[in-house]
Amino acid sequence: MVNPKATTTSERSRDVLVRALRSEVDLSVRYTRRRGHATTLAREAAEEGVDVVVTLGGDGTVNEVVNGLMAGLPGTPEADGTPAQRLPALATVPGGSTNVFARALGLPREWPEGTSMILEGLRLGRSRTIGLGRADDRYFTFCAGFGVDAAVIHRVEQARRRGRISTPALYMRSTFAQYFFSSDRRHPAISLERPGEQAEEDLATAIIQNTAPWTYLGDREINPNPAASFDLGLDVLALRRLRVASTARTVSQTLSRQPDPRGRQVLRLHDVPEFTLVSARPQAFQLDGDYLGERQKVRFTSVPDALRVIC
Template sequence: MSKLSPIRFIINPTSGPRNKVDVAARINLLLDQTKYKPDIVYTTHAGHAPELAREAAEAGYEVVVAVGGDGTMNEVAKGLLHSDTALGILPRGSGNGLARHLQIPLQLDKAILALNNGVKSRIDSGSINGHPFFTTAGIGFDAYISSVFAGNKKRGLQTYVELILKEIRKYKHLPVTVTINGQSISTDCFVMAFANAAQYGNNAYIAPLADIRDGLLDVCLIRQLDFVKALNLSYCMLAKQLANADSAEYFKTTNVEIETEEPMMFHADGEFIGKAKQFEVQTLPLSLHVILPST
């Protein structure tokens, strides 16, 4: 008999749709247990998942599966960075940016079945002031929204869109100095997004050309925003198109340095981190193993 591969599922019990299904029961029913030996654990608090993931990587688990949204995926992946253990994803969030980019099924049963014939691959990650990210990080308005969203009891796409529409008129761009590809630019900054994956989640493409294995970050700089530009940007993000140069500028790079006069908010994978006046953003090529559905 061939040796079973140890696989750990880390479930964030606070994420996912309100009509809770018993995820552990679905895993026990659908996972190929002639291939995998599963172990299912639950987080008890924010910041618990990296510990559970690191512990599994150190114990030689083949795969650790994040069960939750992009916040949970970020925490699990953080614990697996630079190890040989691969990240699997059962998407249970409202945005699911990484799962969508990697074409992992969004439906729970299909995502579990996809693990059975999954193939191992590697992807890049990014880091913003030492905080790892796997989909996008950013400074400015997107980080501000992540901070407001974090304090909001209601989750989901509708709440997110309502928040953006409410806050967008109030938020003001700030002056920054950006060093990118050997060039220094002094500019206003409404949003500067650093994309490892192409989308924020919900198929909102902030960087349609981003390739998660090219060793590069796709940077999208939106200097200022008015009503017309906001319309153009929203359309382009949903249509997976680059916005016109008046609205946004795009760069591919390995690293970016930013200095600001006033502290600016920043996020990693949609999780608000804090404020800073200096930022160092870089890519870590092929630093994470992942399990992808076989095609």
């Protein structure tokens, strides 16, 4: 499944990739034509019982494909086994600007090396099973955000629509602009609710991870929740206040070589099976780096043994 707008590939490189895969497997190529098309194609592939779905694109393409695969999951009573046992495997060739999911799996950043590793994995039958996160009715592979980080992504997407190139510098400028000029830092509105636990109230923003890292700044990992893992539940980092001094300290802790964000304004939860974020006012919301609008309530759950990936 090929996203023809993948930012780090050309038509020629996509042809090279297709020929390389076709030399090893019985391959059917599908090109995405619009946002959401990869979800439809992946669901059809799951329903047809294909063995492996290969994506060439960025994290947005991967997210769409994963949601399509999960939507195509057989739901009949006689269907046995975990979702990973019943669905096609996923192989991801990195073709976007950041490729967090592929890199979190240990794949090389560049698509030629990633293709070589995937071909080797297919030949050797090498794969691993991972869990996913789910936000209401949509799945995510590595992260979600409720508040500031999602608003930053919205700013970046707006800039890209105006012709700007996605770079670490663009993200940094967007973060500063959002923090200093567009965030209501004095009136935190978010509560985190867990079954059987007292609610955590007066939170300003929340980052949710299904694995580590959360993202990359160029080649550098950004790790608010360094213990997050595909093999566990969800991890959360939330800030109670967005005061300049405490926020700067948390950011510096996150960027350190041994990240371990702590402080009075920091809430961290590890390996959480489910929780709900509720806000008194609409908050920006993102999954896997795609801005999805504003929400006032989102229920998050961990979905173990959800998907088999070639790596």
